[in-house]
Amino acid sequence: MVNSKNAFIGLLGTSSIFLPGADAFWRMSCSLIQTGRLDPNVSPGFVSAHVHKVSGASNFGLFNTYEDLLKSRCTSCEIQDDKSAYWTPQLYYEHANGSFEEVPNGGTTVYYLGRGENATNIEPFPPGFRMVSGDPYLRSNDTSSTTYSDSRHEGRLISDRVSFNCLNSSGNMPEQNYMFTTDCDNGLRAQIHFPSCWDGRDYQKDQSHMAYMSGIDNGVCPPSHPRQLVHLFFEVLYGVTDIRREEGGRFVFSQGDPTGFGFHGDFMNGWDETVLKEALDLCANDSSFNGQVSKCPPLAKSQTPYFSTNCPERKQIVNEPVRGMIECLPGCNIVTNGPQRAVQPVCPGDAPTTNDIDEDGPYTMLDPSVGDTLSGTTFAYAGCATDGTPRILDGFAFSAGNMTVEWCTSTCKDKSYQFSGLEYSRECYCGNSIAATLNDCSSTLKMACAGNTSEWCGAPSLLTIWNDTSYSKTAPHIYH
Numbered sequence: 001m002v003n004s005k006n007a008f009i010g011l012l013g014t015s016s017i018f019l020p021g022a023d024a025f026w027r028m029s030c031s032l033i034q035t036g037r038l039d040p041n042v043s044p045g046f047v048s049a050h051v052h053k054v055s056g057a058s059n060f061g062l063f064n065t066y067e068d069l070l071k072s073r074c075t076s077c078e079i080q081d082d083k084s085a086y087w088t089p090q091l092y093y094e095h096a097n098g099s100f101e102e103v104p105n106g107g108t109t110v111y112y113l114g115r116g117e118n119a120t121n122i123e124p125f126p127p128g129f130r131m132v133s134g135d136p137y138l139r140s141n142d143t144s145s146t147t148y149s150d151s152r153h154e155g156r157l158i159s160d161r162v163s164f165n166c167l168n169s170s171g172n173m174p175e176q177n178y179m180f181t182t183d184c185d186n187g188l189r190a191q192i193h194f195p196s197c198w199d200g201r202d203y204q205k206d207q208s209h210m211a212y213m214s215g216i217d218n219g220v221c222p223p224s225h226p227r228q229l230v231h232l233f234f235e236v237l238y239g240v241t242d243i244r245r246e247e248g249g250r251f252v253f254s255q256g257d258p259t260g261f262g263f264h265g266d267f268m269n270g271w272d273e274t275v276l277k278e279a280l281d282l283c284a285n286d287s288s289f290n291g292q293v294s295k296c297p298p299l300a301k302s303q304t305p306y307f308s309t310n311c312p313e314r315k316q317i318v319n320e321p322v323r324g325m326i327e328c329l330p331g332c333n334i335v336t337n338g339p340q341r342a343v344q345p346v347c348p349g350d351a352p353t354t355n356d357i358d359e360d361g362p363y364t365m366l367d368p369s370v371g372d373t374l375s376g377t378t379f380a381y382a383g384c385a386t387d388g389t390p391r392i393l394d395g396f397a398f399s400a401g402n403m404t405v406e407w408c409t410s411t412c413k414d415k416s417y418q419f420s421g422l423e424y425s426r427e428c429y430c431g432n433s434i435a436a437t438l439n440d441c442s443s444t445l446k447m448a449c450a451g452n453t454s455e456w457c458g459a460p461s462l463l464t465i466w467n468d469t470s471y472s473k474t475a476p477h478i479y480h
Contacts, residue, residue, distance in 0.1 A: 024114040024284055026299060027291040030055035030077035030086060031107040031308035036318040037330055037352075039087070040064045041130050041266045042205070047352060049331050049344055050136070051254040051322050053236075055108045056085040057270050058311055059359040066128045069270030073359055074311035074453065076107065079293060080302035083270035086110055088190070089136065089253045089263065090322070091238045094335060096248035101325050103251065104239035107308070111291075114284035115231040116196060116213050117220050122230050122284050123198075124276040125269040129229075130203045131210050133161055133194040134264025136255040139338025141177065148222035153214040161216055162263045165189040167237075179260030182251050187237045192265045194232040197221035230280055234265045256333040256342065275299070306459065309425050310448040320352040366405070366455045370440050378470040379409045379420065383438035384446075387463045393421045393431030400426055402451030409466050418471040423458035426450040438465060 033055055039048035045063040054060050057072040069083045077084075086108050092100040114122060135142075142159045149155030163175040167186035175191075182188055195210035203209060211225040221228050240251065252258045278298035289295030293303050304310065316322070320330055329335075332347035368374075368381035385392055395417050400407070403426040412420040412430035421429040425447040446464065449457035458464045 024119075024287040025291050026112050026279070026283060026289075026293050026296055028077055028079055028082070028110045028112070028293060029107065029307070030075075030110060031311075032105070032313045033058055033076040033085075033311065034060050034314050034317065035090065036316050036322055037320070038062060038317060039266065040085075041132055041203070041268065047318050047331075047350070047354065049255065050333055051090040051330050052087040052266075053090050053105055053108075054085060054087040055110075057083040058314060059357045060085045060314075061317055061357045062354065064268060066269060069268065070272075071359070072270070074448075075270075076307055076311045076313070077110070078303050078305065078307045079299050080304060080307075081272040081275040081299075082302075083272075085266075085268040085270060086234065087266045088192070088234060088236050089255055089257075091190075092252050092254060092326075092329065093243045093245070094250050094252045094258075096246055099325055099327055100252070100329060101243060102323050104242050105236060107236075109235040109237075111231075111233040111235070112279075112284070113217070113231040113233060114280075115218050116228055117218075118228045120285055122228055122280055124273065124280055125229060125271060127269065127273065128202070129269040130267065131194060132207055132264065132266050133192050134262070135341075136253075136257065136262045136264050137342040137344070138261040139257065139259050139336060139340065139342055140261055142261075147212045147216060148214050148220070150214075150220075153219050155214055156216055158212060158216070159261070161193045161212065162261070163191045164260055164263075165191060177261070179251065179258070182240045185241050188240045188251075190236045190238065190260070190263050192234050192263060193217050194234075194265065194267060196229050196231045197225035198227045198229050199225045200227055230284060232267060252329070252335050254329060254331075254333065256329060256335045258335055259338060261338070262342070275302070304445050306425075306445065306447045309450075310453060312453075314357075315355060317355050317357065318352050319354065364454070367442070369442060370438075373469075374405060374409060374466060377406070377409060378468055379413075379466040380469050382419070382434075382465040382467040384441035384444065384458070384462055384464045385421075385434070385436040385438050387421075387423055387429075387436075387458075387461050390435075391429060391431075392434055392436045392463055393417075393419055393429035393465075395429070395431040397427070397429045399428070400450070403428060403457055404449050404451040405455045405457065405466065407451065408457075409468070413468055418468050419465055420468070421458070421463035421465045422449070422456075423463050424460055425457050427458070429463065434465065 037048045057069040059072045091103040145158045146155040166184040197211040201209040213219040283296035336342045408428035409420040417430035446456040449455040
């Protein structure tokens with residue numbers, strides 16, 4: 001189970017779901033930022049009814065505004081100009097003895113799709129925009145609620161907004177709108193479409209400000225909701241084969257849903273307004289880049305492959321067991337099979353303590369130019385170099401989960417080495433000579449330090465190097 005998170009993030013980044021009618025879209029991978037009973041859309045300011053897995057803005061909490069999200073230190077999604085928040089319910093495995101085990105999940109893949117007959121007039125999400133898709137209390141197929149239809153467009157069951165895809169090496173199975181099987185050796189993927197049609201009102205808790213297109217993921221908007229927004233679609237991959245199954249056990253979502261009909265998703269907009277508008281104008285109706293963020297200029301300028309390292313999952317806000325093996329579903333949720341709609345149970349004494357979000361708003365990244373000194377030290381930034389075998393700095397080396405530039409440089413100095421190099425977020429190398437050409441690397445994508453996300457600590461096979469200027473040796477020439 002140790003490598004599950006990284007494996008799932010890799011799968012998220014290479015997802016290739018076939019979306020019928022998808023002519024233009026971009027696909028963004030997101031790792032986790034928070035796990036717990038948090039839902040500022042449904043229960044703003046309070047502990048929510050069930051556990052969610054959250055991706056996106058680092059200051060996500062019990063209550064958030066658009067302005068709050070924009071002030072986040074970082075986002076766990078690969079496009080750094082998107083400080084939105086995306087969340088879905090956690091999946092557990094209920095063992096025969098009544099205990100519940102967290103099912104591994106590395107995050108969410110988010111699609112922004114140019115869909116519908118009015119796709120050329122798609123509007124960006126306005127500041128403060130929020131929405132929810134899905135009904136957590138459904139336990140059977142809702143065959144009575146349908147989308148808008150007219151003489152030219154046939155409606156569709158709204159329950160088709162949810163689908164499950166069993167990724168199995170033996171071959172693909174038709175997707176269903178419930179958890180029809182969990183025997184999926186490459187994971188079970190839950191998927192959900194969001195409504196795209198807006199009536200212009202602020203957020204409504206009953207979601208009446210939004211409506212689905214006639215075909216859910218295509219078609220036309222109803223006259224009551226004429227303004228078309230970009231179409232949002234989530235994929236969430238669960239490591240069902242990482243769980244040791246047993247007779248009498250079953251998979252259950254955190255709201256007590258063993259069926260999957262109650263799968264749901266939430267969105268809270270935190271986009272840079274200019275970036276989102278430019279991306280929609282240039283890329284939402286252009287199929288030439290096949291969903292690749294790197295080929296859409298407004299998005300590519302803030303894209304990083306190191307999003308999960310640079311913005312790791314935050315400390316739990318709600319203080320209660322939700323990870324690993326737990327005795328019961330948090331929030332007094334009980335497993336209900338249906339077919340009737342579930343009712344949220346009353347939970348006397350349900351008042352876990354909470355922690356504040358440890359964020360002080362925007363911050364300055366230590367992003368030195370060659371020659372800049374490290375405050376309070378005799379070290380100056382020397383540049384960066386591609387590392388390999390043999391190592392560029394071949395003296396002392398160590399790795400730590402709380403690595404900082406200061407710790408690496410001071411350690412190398414204490415051991416009488418002139419040069420300090422940082423690599424892969426958590427590795428430090430020391431040496432007295434550099435067998436490589438150094439470059440400025442100011443535009444090279446780098447990884448944040450594991451112990452201080454406001455500093456850069458190299459990247460895979462890339463050293464960021466500091467020179468102790470108190471040594472009498474001549475520093476290496478820097479090539480720009």
